Amino acid sequence: MRFHTRKWIKPEDLNPNGTLFGGRLLEWIDEEAALYAIIQLENPKTVTKYISEIDFISSAKQGEIVEIGIEVVKFGTASLTLKCEVRNKMTRQTVIKVDKIIMVSLDNNGNPEPHGKHKVEFVKDRLNET
Template identity: 70%
Template structure:
């Protein structure tokens, strides 16, 4: 799994128990998945269609650093299937993993649009002549 982003757990990210609020972590994941998909499909109009079961396996506290990883599972006609993981870099524990996320490419009309992509593209490959 390729880890792309790190987040620092701050006081405003905590729940009443003093640990990372699950909704905050899911918002971070959804944003990172959207950004990754926008870059891969070269389309700023992306929506999250589906996330499989979400199971919180550990947590984080203020000051911890969370790392978010994403892998492509497959490319569809208008979508991309991904999986992701968030882990606590301080404890080395996985906080959450999601085995199946579907992100869909939309046209200007708001309807699914074919993207024509079949494999992961890396920035270094786009910059080469």
């Protein structure tokens, strides 16, 4: 799994127990999945369709750094299925796992649009093609 983004846990990210608020973490995961899918599918009109069961494994505290990992599970006709793991950057302890996040590429009318992608591409490789 490739870990793309790091987040520093600040006071505004905490729940009443003094640990990372699950809703904040899910916001970060949704944003990371959207950015990843938009770049892969080359369509800024890509949206979250589905997020599977979420497994909170451990907590994180103020001052700690977590990193968000995303991996492609499957390319669909108009969708991209991802999985996600968030871990503590320093201890490598898993904080949360999400087995399935489905992102859908949309056309200008908000309907699913086939994207024609079948494998993970890296922007640096696209730049070298031109």
